[in-house]
Amino acid sequence: MDPVTLLLIIAIVGGFYMAWNIGANDVANAFATSVGSGAVTIRLAILLAAVCEFAGAFLVGEPVAKTISSEIVTPAVFETRAMDFGIGMVGALLAASVWLNIATFLGQPVSTTHAIIGAVIGFAVVACGPTCIRWGEMVRIGASWVVSPIVGGLLAYIIYRFGVRRYVLESRHPVFMAIASVPLGLGALVGIVVFSITYKGLPGLRLNFPLHWAAPLSILAGLAVGAALWIGLRKKMWRHGIPRDQRYEFVERWFGHMQVATACYMSFAHGANDCANAIGPLGAAITTLRTQAVPHEVGISPLLLAFGGVGIVVGLATYGYKVIRTIGRQITEVTPTRGFSAEFGTATSVLVFSKLGMPISTTFVIVGAVIGVGLARGFAALDLGVIRKIFTSWVVTIPIAAVLSAVFFLALRSLTL
Amino acid sequence: MINLLRVFGKSPFEPLVEHSRKVHECVKLVRPITDAILAGDMARLAELQHLMSKTEHEADQLKDQIRKDLPPRYFLPVDREDIARFLAQMDRIADDAQDFAIVSTFRKLDLPKDMHADFLAFVDKVVQVSETLLSLGERLAQLQKESFVGPDAEEVLARIQQVAQMEWESDKLSRKLARHYYGDPTMEPVQIMLLDKLCRALNGIANHAENVGKNLRLMITRK
Numbered sequence: 001m002d003p004v005t006l007l008l009i010i011a012i013v014g015g016f017y018m019a020w021n022i023g024a025n026d027v028a029n030a031f032a033t034s035v036g037s038g039a040v041t042i043r044l045a046i047l048l049a050a051v052c053e054f055a056g057a058f059l060v061g062e063p064v065a066k067t068i069s070s071e072i073v074t075p076a077v078f079e080t081r082a083m084d085f086g087i088g089m090v091g092a093l094l095a096a097s098v099w100l101n102i103a104t105f106l107g108q109p110v111s112t113t114h115a116i117i118g119a120v121i122g123f124a125v126v127a128c129g130p131t132c133i134r135w136g137e138m139v140r141i142g143a144s145w146v147v148s149p150i151v152g153g154l155l156a157y158i159i160y161r162f163g164v165r166r167y168v169l170e171s172r173h174p175v176f177m178a179i180a181s182v183p184l185g186l187g188a189l190v191g192i193v194v195f196s197i198t199y200k201g202l203p204g205l206r207l208n209f210p211l212h213w214a215a216p217l218s219i220l221a222g223l224a225v226g227a228a229l230w231i232g233l234r235k236k237m238w239r240h241g242i243p244r245d246q247r248y249e250f251v252e253r254w255f256g257h258m259q260v261a262t263a264c265y266m267s268f269a270h271g272a273n274d275c276a277n278a279i280g281p282l283g284a285a286i287t288t289l290r291t292q293a294v295p296h297e298v299g300i301s302p303l304l305l306a307f308g309g310v311g312i313v314v315g316l317a318t319y320g321y322k323v324i325r326t327i328g329r330q331i332t333e334v335t336p337t338r339g340f341s342a343e344f345g346t347a348t349s350v351l352v353f354s355k356l357g358m359p360i361s362t363t364f365v366i367v368g369a370v371i372g373v374g375l376a377r378g379f380a381a382l383d384l385g386v387i388r389k390i391f392t393s394w395v396v397t398i399p400i401a402a403v404l405s406a407v408f409f410l411a412l413r414s415l416t417l
Numbered sequence: 418m419i420n421l422l423r424v425f426g427k428s429p430f431e432p433l434v435e436h437s438r439k440v441h442e443c444v445k446l447v448r449p450i451t452d453a454i455l456a457g458d459m460a461r462l463a464e465l466q467h468l469m470s471k472t473e474h475e476a477d478q479l480k481d482q483i484r485k486d487l488p489p490r491y492f493l494p495v496d497r498e499d500i501a502r503f504l505a506q507m508d509r510i511a512d513d514a515q516d517f518a519i520v521s522t523f524r525k526l527d528l529p530k531d532m533h534a535d536f537l538a539f540v541d542k543v544v545q546v547s548e549t550l551l552s553l554g555e556r557l558a559q560l561q562k563e564s565f566v567g568p569d570a571e572e573v574l575a576r577i578q579q580v581a582q583m584e585w586e587s588d589k590l591s592r593k594l595a596r597h598y599y600g601d602p603t604m605e606p607v608q609i610m611l612l613d614k615l616c617r618a619l620n621g622i623a624n625h626a627e628n629v630g631k632n633l634r635l636m637i638t639r640k
Contacts, residue, residue: 032421160564165564165566169566170566248563331421331425333428367421371424374494376564377494377495378564379494380426380429380493382425384490384491385490386424
């Protein structure tokens, strides 16, 4: 077998393994609470998560994938030795996969995003020195790691404090308000998702509308879904046979239905952002190795996006369901009103940063959103020590992934050239 | 991804409810002790005092556990100070109930027959104050779930007013009784001292219950 084919196989296996990992571990974030509260069965959760993750990866996954494959390191620097770039990306995939496995074995929570970014930096520094890294871009990415949880937290705070708490829980007619808020929440969700798909979307599917088309289109879609639901639910709204002492349970049950939609929203956003961790380097490696030349711009083909989506779905189906079940059983604190707020905030933040092409850690954003709901008096007790742990794992992961990636790069290069 | 679970600390609200119940268990013993005092049954008093100490000790253990589970890095929906004060005041209710039990064992109290009704009325009012408070304290965990707003929170706030009202009524009964025994020329000074000590303990229970109510109000209305 010639070395290039071998490298391609390693790249595809590594990329698939990364996608598998993302599906196995992170999808639980979105659906665990819904499964735990009994709003959906585990089977339905897997199905919904699979569809939404795939849709997110396929339809909105491109900007982040582009960032990882060609924005952090300038491919043009490798003009004279294109193979180094391809081999490096393969090494980065391997390094990130290996480190994720070691960290999981040690019981440390690490982010696939941090692992892959660290790995890309690592091989590039060894291959052509620190100057070939776009440090300005790295600063932007680093800043997005800090800003995205804050945005998620702020959104979750506003939704819980000024939406759920003020207009539903504090209301004299919480049941009525809970039912009435469903069309509003769902309409907003559909509008945002449609906008994320249509505004500068995939050119291959002709989804790259300009702003003056995408914005009215998404507003219309949101309004249509909201109005249709409102008309459908209106009959139910006037039935008020809920005993006083069961009102709170009723509100939580209704939000439980709505939370299924926000869980789908979160899966969609997660697919859009995290799929790139697998297919970004893979895309760069495949293009370079096949053409033996450094691409001016790495094209992320729909086929590649679909490949990442499939990897995530396989991870979900083979291992992720176990994680969903375990976490769902243990998170009893997150009632549907809180889950709805935190998930809406998280998904919106993740989706916005995905469209901006920023590879962020969805887990950080979730923690930020949970703290946001906590600030609005949503949770009984939050352990803020977790912030320190997360920060440590972030600070540790990047250099380790970088060193591993450098080692793999040198090893692969000496083997194949 | 287990780290999402790590964000959630141990809720202090269910243990607070449990502690409130334990404290009220102490106060509930006041009535049988009073019956034994009036019957002059010293053996029964010793027995009840033993039971009281045991219950009070259990309440203390619950209190210590709550304090231990409340490390400073925890983020809570109510002020940490409010929880600490709530606990401290609750603890004093149990202490005063225990005082009542201990004082009753010091010496046989010969309460003149015409004061029995007033004394019982006072005792019952104090137990009632604590009962009302417990019915509010028990809802703390549910209030947390409802994020301290809504019709239930309004209702609890209104009933806190009731606790204060009942405390005032118990004060009136206490004064009426004090006028009675201090003005009774047939009572021995030692007996008056003993009775006064018992009444002080009862007053303490009612006062601290009112303070717990005020604390609960602060917890609910905190923005």
